[in-house]
Amino acid sequence: MDERPDELKVCASSVGCSTSLFRRIPDSGYADIRVCVVGGGHAAHALMALLPSRGLPTSVFTSFGNEAARIRQGLAEQGSIVADFETHNSPAGVVRGTPVRVTDDPAEAIPDANVILIPLPSFAYVDVLTAIAPHIAPGTFIGATPGQGGFDYIARRILGDAFRRVTIFSIMSMPFNCRITEFGKAVHVQQFEDEYTICAVPQDRTPDAMRVVARLLGKKCLNGGHFLSCTLFPLNANIHPQRMYCVLKNWKPGEVLPRNPLFYEEMDAEAGALMEHTSAEIQELVKLLSTRYGLEMHVPTIYESEYISFPDPSCKTADQLFAKSPGYKGFKCPLKPVDGGWAPDFSNRYFAEDIPYGLCVWKGISELAGIPTPTIDFLLHWAQKQMGREYLLANGRLAGRDTRETSAPRRFGYSSIDDLVL
Structure with missing residues (x-):
């Protein structure tokens, strides 16, 4: 009798999963999965509650500041991490979980884990x-x-020979739209996605990675093909810079903004058009990777991606989907309060992550492939000026003085598309 959770049976039958995983996760029982969550941010808090609640021994490694000590203190006072899931999610309501270990020493958490989850921004x-x-x-x-x-080509450089002895995978998109309400104790989950695209290196281990993710999250998993599908997936860098340009395009230094608009619910058609133009440029790159290099690529447009989460046929554009989706309610723009109103915060992750580790990555890969990116270039020129950075030169080449801060392929020694498609 097959006693695996239902989501594993569905995953295995739908994608032809192999009958055995790597030796460290025996196919005889998924209770053998031992997870280490890396980091102490919003999503990490949600995982600290969810994974133990699903019967998975979960350790936490975080070396940022005193996060580990603060989480241990919260657990000592409360006994568990509490995640409050909005009612439209599954699960809904309160979920409690207690990690078996929280440490700032990787030697205490990493060796025993056979699954390591890194729900962190790219710069980490x-x-x-x-x-x-x-x-x-x-x-x-x-x-x-x-x-x-x-992530894949960074891991290849950092892990060296060990890269060949592990499976690298990506979960697209981020499972949670959530916010910590009390550090080390509680997190509010506005949205818990129901479906994920999984990419892995080596690619033939993607079905195995899908089964692992299905056990972790209890959700449907789709095979994303080559890892570049995840790299090019239309997420934050296809949303945040476009919206922030429309919010701040007329702002001048020293000017105080009278209000902080809702990021999603007040999204306008101009932001939607910029998102869709960015997405179209990525699709041209996807076509080239599929036709010239024969890669299995599964990259939706920004509209298609959001429609999966919120299938409302009355919404004809991406901005309409964002404005109406219940998963995006209540989030303000990342502005900072000042006397008399609000001002931009160009150190916020919508700039500090989505430009050098988002748009610059897409630009860098497109440049290697010879694909023009006029919308991405426009947004980069605007954003880098606000940030006091130089990534893109006036001639459109990604060779500015600050490109060493990015995770564009050339920074890590990859000088052709051939280097990335291994």
Whole structure:
């Protein structure tokens, strides 16, 4: 009798999963999965509650500041992490979980884990992978969510020979839209996605990674094909810079903005058009990768991606989907309060992550492929000026003085598309 959870049976039958995983996760029982969550941010808090509630032994490694000590203190006072899921989600309501270990020492958390989850922004990949690399056992599954920003080729550089002995995977999109309400104790989950696209390296281990993710999250998983599908998936960098341009395009230094608009519910047609133009440029790159290099690519447009989450046929454009979706209610723009109103915060992650680790990555890959990107170029020129950075030169080449801050392929020594399609 097959006693696996239903979601694993569905996954295995629908994609032809192999009958055995790596030796560190025996097919005889998924209770053998031991997870380490890396980080202490919003999504990490949600995972700290959800994964133990699903019967998965879960450790936490976070070396940022005193996060580990603060989480341990919260657990000592409360006994568990509490995640409050909005009623339209499954699960809904309160979910409690208690990690078995919370530490700032990778040697205490990484060696015993056969699944490592990294729900962190792209700028953290180099430091995190460098810290955990000496402690990763062969056969480990290492997953990032959302896993953009060149996670696979960064991991290849950082892990070296060990890269061949592990499975790298990406969960697209980020499972949660959530916010910590009390650090180390509670998190509110506005949206818990029902479906994920999984990409893995080596690619033939994608079905195995899908089964692992299905056990972790209890949701449907789709095979995304080549890892570049995840790198090019239309997520934050296809949303945040476009919207922020429309909010701030007429702002002048020193000007105080009278109000902070809702990021999604007040999204306008101009932002939607910029999103769809950006998405169209990515689709041209996807076509080239599919036809010239024969890669299996599954990259939806920005409209298609959001329609999966909120299938409302009355919404004909991406901005309409964002404005009406219940998963995006109540989020303000990332402005900072000042006397008399609001001002831009160009150090916010909508700039600090989505430009150098989002648009610059897409620009860098497109440049290697010879694909023009006029909308991405326009947004980069505007954003880098506000940030006081130079990524894109006036001639359109991604060769500015600050490109070393990005995770564009050339930074890591990849000078052709051939280097990325291995």
